[in-house]
Amino acid sequence: MSTPTSQTGNLLETWDTLSEEERVDAFEQIPRAQADDFFLALNPRDQASLILSLPEGERRIWMRLLAPDDATDVIQEAPEEDRPGLLSLLDETNLREVLALMAYKEDEAGGLMSPRFARLRPEMPIDEAIAYLRRQAQSGLVETVHYAYALDSEQHLLGIVTFRRLFSAQRGQSVRDIMRTTFVSVKEEMDQEALANLFSEEHLLAIPVVDDNNRMKGIVTVDDIVDVVEEEASEDIQKIGGMEALDAPYLEVGFLDMVRKRGGWLSALFLGEMLTATAMGFFEHEIARAVVLALFIPLIISSGGNSGSQATTLVIRAMALGEVRLRDWWRVVRREFAAGLALGCILGAIGLIRILVWQAIAQPYGEHYRLIAITVAASLIGVVLFGTIVGSTLPFILRRMGMDPASASAPFVATLVDVTGLIIYFTVASLILSGTLL
Numbered sequence: 001m002s003t004p005t006s007q008t009g010n011l012l013e014t015w016d017t018l019s020e021e022e023r024v025d026a027f028e029q030i031p032r033a034q035a036d037d038f039f040l041a042l043n044p045r046d047q048a049s050l051i052l053s054l055p056e057g058e059r060r061i062w063m064r065l066l067a068p069d070d071a072t073d074v075i076q077e078a079p080e081e082d083r084p085g086l087l088s089l090l091d092e093t094n095l096r097e098v099l100a101l102m103a104y105k106e107d108e109a110g111g112l113m114s115p116r117f118a119r120l121r122p123e124m125p126i127d128e129a130i131a132y133l134r135r136q137a138q139s140g141l142v143e144t145v146h147y148a149y150a151l152d153s154e155q156h157l158l159g160i161v162t163f164r165r166l167f168s169a170q171r172g173q174s175v176r177d178i179m180r181t182t183f184v185s186v187k188e189e190m191d192q193e194a195l196a197n198l199f200s201e202e203h204l205l206a207i208p209v210v211d212d213n214n215r216m217k218g219i220v221t222v223d224d225i226v227d228v229v230e231e232e233a234s235e236d237i238q239k240i241g242g243m244e245a246l247d248a249p250y251l252e253v254g255f256l257d258m259v260r261k262r263g264g265w266l267s268a269l270f271l272g273e274m275l276t277a278t279a280m281g282f283f284e285h286e287i288a289r290a291v292v293l294a295l296f297i298p299l300i301i302s303s304g305g306n307s308g309s310q311a312t313t314l315v316i317r318a319m320a321l322g323e324v325r326l327r328d329w330w331r332v333v334r335r336e337f338a339a340g341l342a343l344g345c346i347l348g349a350i351g352l353i354r355i356l357v358w359q360a361i362a363q364p365y366g367e368h369y370r371l372i373a374i375t376v377a378a379s380l381i382g383v384v385l386f387g388t389i390v391g392s393t394l395p396f397i398l399r400r401m402g403m404d405p406a407s408a409s410a411p412f413v414a415t416l417v418d419v420t421g422l423i424i425y426f427t428v429a430s431l432i433l434s435g436t437l438l
Contacts, residue, residue, distance in 0.1 A: 196225050
């Protein structure tokens with residue numbers, strides 16, 4: 001992705017606030033020397049919208065400016081009825097490459113890769129290899145140059161050459177003498193999230209994509225994966241917030257689509273909260289006999305929900321970064337059990353002190369205030385511990401079922417813990433207050 005000059009930087013910042021007509025007018029006023037960089041700095045959605053807004057005679061120029069993988073992204077962002085028209089603007093070589101990329105799913109390595117990469121033969125002398133790479137770059141056969149890839153006549157990937165080793169090689173050496181035969185590669189069907197994690201772990205600028213027979217198909221570069229990381233993070237944040245992921249920028253999502261994506265989760269959470277009302281009805285007799293217990297219900301259930309939300313957020317993030325895998329579930333549960341117990345004791349102590357201090361000041365809790373304080377403290381320990389365990393294990397359960405762990409949203413965990421929190425609270429109250437208030 002190119003970087004716009006300072007002259008066009010302001011336009012890029014205000015681009016989202018402009019109407020379609022204003023965008024076209026502003027774009028046509030950019031000097032031609034700067035227009036290419038500005039256009040390439042736009043995201044694929046805006047590029048597709050701009051191209052379709054231009055007169056038909058100008059569209060071909062901008063479609064042919066794009067590398068095959070970028071052109072594929074633009075076409076996939078365009079409305080389905082406009083895609084054939086955009087494909088017709090490509091030359092024969094680009095069209096063939098774009099159609100090959102469109103055969104892959106958008107969220108796979110094959111859908112992200114560029115088929116234009118630096119190729120070398122293992123038997124090439126160093127001087128010949130350097131000259132050959134220069135010709136490839138000048139002819140546009142290479143989109144971006146980070147590494148050169150040594151291939152045999154059947155396009156099998158044999159090794160990778162860094163440009164540092166290439167230019168520091170001795171005369172008389174060949175590509176085979178300096179290439180690395182141990183390297184990282186990925187299959188075409190690898191998921192984009194796993195690919196992003198691999199980039200983070202290996203600290204590479206590009207990763208080759210191969211088929212099942214180790215024939216090289218293309219490369220995925222680090223700038224391609226930056227957009228993937230942003231997309232995956234946005235989806236996870238929206239799911240953790242308790243809604244379906246948006247498939248477009250916030251202001252571009254239709255009102256009915258926004259209501260639908262949020263309403264489904266809210267309805268499910270509302271039905272879950274109805275179980276809380278049912279639980280309170282079950283303990284109606286205890287509440288009637290000891291009304292003071294009702295004062296602490298919000299305190300108890302919110303503490304459990306908060307601890308569960310914390311745990312699930314931490315585990316989901318660790319899973320997304322590859323720090324935690326399914327096999328680590330027992331280590332995580334043990335760790336969160338200890339953390340939940342410690343946090344519960346801290347909150348329980350605060351609750352105990354609060355009741356004792358307030359009783360000394362205003363005496364609102366009656367003669368059994370010590371037992372009430374112990375009840376609240378013990379309940380907080382139990383509820384926070386339970387919430388932490390549930391919040392940390394639910395993402396593992398979803399991952400094991402083949403679902404997105406981010407679906408274990410904070411509101412969902414909080415709703416689940418609300419019901420069990422009431423049960424824990426009144427069970428503890430029945431044990432401690434039996435024979436006094438109950």
